[in-house]
Amino acid sequence: MPSKIFLQKQVHLTEPVRITDATFAVVDLETTGGAHPENTIIELCALKVCGGEIIDELTTLVNPQQPIPYFISQYTGITNEMVKTAPPLAQVLPELLALIGESVFVAHNISFDFRFVNMELRRHGKASLNNPALCTVRLARRLLPKQQRKSLGELAQWFGITLKDRHRARGDALATVQVLQKLIEIASEQHGVEYLDELLSLQYQPMRYFKKEPVHIQQLRERTLPKLPEKPGVYLMRSATAELLYIGKSKNLKARVSSYFASEAHKAEKVKELMRAVRTIEVIPTGSELEALLLESRLIKLHKPRYNTLLKRYKSYPFLRLTAERFPRLEIAMSVQDDGAEYFGPFSSMQVVRDVFDVLSKNSLLRECSDEEFSKGRACIYLDLQRCLAPCEPARKVEEAYRQEVARVRRFLSGEESELIQVLVEK
Numbered sequence: 001m002p003s004k005i006f007l008q009k010q011v012h013l014t015e016p017v018r019i020t021d022a023t024f025a026v027v028d029l030e031t032t033g034g035a036h037p038e039n040t041i042i043e044l045c046a047l048k049v050c051g052g053e054i055i056d057e058l059t060t061l062v063n064p065q066q067p068i069p070y071f072i073s074q075y076t077g078i079t080n081e082m083v084k085t086a087p088p089l090a091q092v093l094p095e096l097l098a099l100i101g102e103s104v105f106v107a108h109n110i111s112f113d114f115r116f117v118n119m120e121l122r123r124h125g126k127a128s129l130n131n132p133a134l135c136t137v138r139l140a141r142r143l144l145p146k147q148q149r150k151s152l153g154e155l156a157q158w159f160g161i162t163l164k165d166r167h168r169a170r171g172d173a174l175a176t177v178q179v180l181q182k183l184i185e186i187a188s189e190q191h192g193v194e195y196l197d198e199l200l201s202l203q204y205q206p207m208r209y210f211k212k213e214p215v216h217i218q219q220l221r222e223r224t225l226p227k228l229p230e231k232p233g234v235y236l237m238r239s240a241t242a243e244l245l246y247i248g249k250s251k252n253l254k255a256r257v258s259s260y261f262a263s264e265a266h267k268a269e270k271v272k273e274l275m276r277a278v279r280t281i282e283v284i285p286t287g288s289e290l291e292a293l294l295l296e297s298r299l300i301k302l303h304k305p306r307y308n309t310l311l312k313r314y315k316s317y318p319f320l321r322l323t324a325e326r327f328p329r330l331e332i333a334m335s336v337q338d339d340g341a342e343y344f345g346p347f348s349s350m351q352v353v354r355d356v357f358d359v360l361s362k363n364s365l366l367r368e369c370s371d372e373e374f375s376k377g378r379a380c381i382y383l384d385l386q387r388c389l390a391p392c393e394p395a396r397k398v399e400e401a402y403r404q405e406v407a408r409v410r411r412f413l414s415g416e417e418s419e420l421i422q423v424l425v426e427k
Helices: 070-076 089-100 110-123 136-143 152-159 169-191 196-202 215-223 253-259 269-277 289-303 306-311 350-363 399-413 418-426
Strands: 004-006 023-031 041-050 053-061 104-107 133-135 233-238 244-250 280-285 319-322 330-333 342-344
Touching: 023 070, 023 089, 023 110, 023 169, 041 070, 041 089, 041 169, 053 089, 053 169, 089 110, 104 110, 104 169, 110 133, 133 136, 136 169, 136 196, 152 169, 169 196, 169 253, 233 253, 233 289, 244 253, 244 269, 244 289, 244 306, 253 280, 269 306, 319 350, 319 399, 330 350, 350 399
Parallel strands: 004 342, 023 104, 104 133
Antiparallel strands: 023 041, 041 053, 233 244, 233 280, 319 330, 319 342
């Protein structure tokens, strides 16, 4: 019996150092002025980010031990009274260095923040940082249309990001994290950028490689993009003859589809080819990102658009495998084998596949034991926990009930089991 593959949209995450495995330290400073010796830091925020999630944070006012200029107080809202009892920079720097560690240093306009941090480190007798650095301004200049302004406020508006506490370190750092994630999505989806070194190199791509966009792209940008909802869903790209070329999903349809209209530089050839052929784009909003993922999977299986095959590479991405046995069990697999099993995926990351596997393990009655344990013919603790039908004990005669449970798991992985989908959405 040949293996079955149930396709989902992939997002890159494997090692060595794929972007979503990398750790970023997003830093924002408020200072008494420019990066000159007479100035110093009055507030800083450093957010450690991995896989799009903030995993550590340092936010603090800093006593500059000098008066804050009036115009800086007006600009930031930070007054001399506010920093009076704040820790001095000498006390804060070790915490900052511990958080940054070996992460990629990220800032919006890195030439200011990176330079300022190193200036302060040297002033306090510490070695300068030599971490890899990523500038979201540079990246935006290469990934977004030329007419789009690249200030943090303008980019937040472009991506639909709510920017709170503007010109305060934490507010700007949080916005920079979100802008970074949007830019990473564009780099990954439209330029074939998967690895950290590719992303770091992209920010230095010469601007002369960016070309004027074709008329049909301009028309789609003007007529279609403004109407797209900022909701999860599936998008369908069609040719001039209405051929379905590509099906994708996103947690934000407007942001994802808009990302296809970034500059041509560094786009994979097949993506360029796709965009040359696209004439209309349709969207199907859904209630959640998970529903979008499952709907995308079903539509791809039904229509088999040619660019879904051309643009996806499934090697090294995790799947869920339903084994080809009398009493199947669910496993995480890193490749598809011709073993008669059913494969569901690929999933975007090990974290995502583990979350799905965890929900299914706790909410289904499939066995989790090895074949060796199963062959012993006696139930384990999962029977008492009501998490297994114990087919290992022949006297129980649960084959029909087990078959129905397998069918329920299949329905979930095909997006048809709303109860389990809701459990995963809440998780």
